[in-house]
Amino acid sequence: MTDHSLIIGLESRLLNAWPSFDYQAYDGWILRLANGYSKRANSATPFLPGATLDDGLIDYMIARFVEANVRPTFRLNGVEAPEADERLRLRGFKEIEPTHVLTAPVKSGDREIDPEVALEPHASKRWVRAAAESYGGDKADDETLMRIVSRIRQKAAFATLSLDDKPVAWGLGVAERGYIGLYDIVVAPDLRGIGLGRRVVSSLMAWGAAQGAHTAYLQVREENEIARSLYGAFGFQTAYRYTHRVMPGRSSASA
Structure with missing residues (x-):
């Protein structure tokens, strides 16, 4: 039902x-x-x-x-x-x-923010430009992305994972009323498949726990089996x- x-x-x-x-x-x-x-x-x-x-x-x-x-x-x-x-x-x-909209329990103390993942409360031009470029295609419009994320009124964390001081993965967490939403988890195209996205997700979930979140949620296309497998390892299941x-x-x- x-x-x-x-x-x-x-x-x-x-x-x-x-x-x-x-x-x-x-x-x-x-x-x-x-x-x-x-x-x-x-x-x-x-x-x-x-x-x-x-x-x-x-x-x-x-x-x-x-x-x-x-x-x-x-x-x-x-x-x-x-x-x-x-x-x-x-x-x-x-x-x-x-x-699929997926949800997973968030437990305080289960995870820690990765020391190589920087979290900022507001979107920077650098974050928006890099995330949009890594997405590519229709989502490469960094000007419109900046307009969208600049309108967020909830608590937010803009995550950047750097390797050797080079940004290689990004993500956005938005906390509201016991939930942490995960958005725009993206990895540089030439570095996908080696666990960088997992580190961003884990850090954002740890940040969400610190904001009092008990549940994380995100959206993933049904055809994206790689992402669904990644999120499944974090305990995400389909809510609807x-x-x-x-x-x-x-x-x-x-x-």
Whole structure:
């Protein structure tokens, strides 16, 4: 049985930890826009159990996406009424990028912050530039990433792991009401697979414990078996799954 209270609680923390630039509320749905940087910040997500969609509401939200030059995207977390997904499917919205939200217990004293992992309470231009560059692709836009992370109002830790004084891995932890959210865990492309990401995660979980967190959470794509294996070693398990319904044949450039 779907635990709507758990989902909404984690979704609320995600909304605060990864801020958008524009928020609009429509009958149990929150539409978020952030210049197209990441789907979680540029999609319509249900926040009310049984939230429904009719064609008029879909059309109205599509228009809001198009005005913002963002591909119309509905992020379905299981809170919505089942017919909402079916209606989007019938309208031709394609299902892409199923994602798992994972949680793990955080126990004070279990971990220590790695001495080679520096934690800063605010984002620096250096952190943003390096993290965006290591991500590459659509997430290489360091200007938009800076705008997003600069809007975080919760306690945050921007982690940088350095080897021989050279930054090689990054991550973000955001603490809120007993939870530590892990975001943007990324390793320099030529150094992946040797445990650097594990050190960043461990340090952020230790920091979260010091902030009073009892649970850590993160999102990982279903197809990313390497990351899921990494997080599984930390005790992370799937709390719920979400997927995206995107309007076909319309890129952000053509929108």
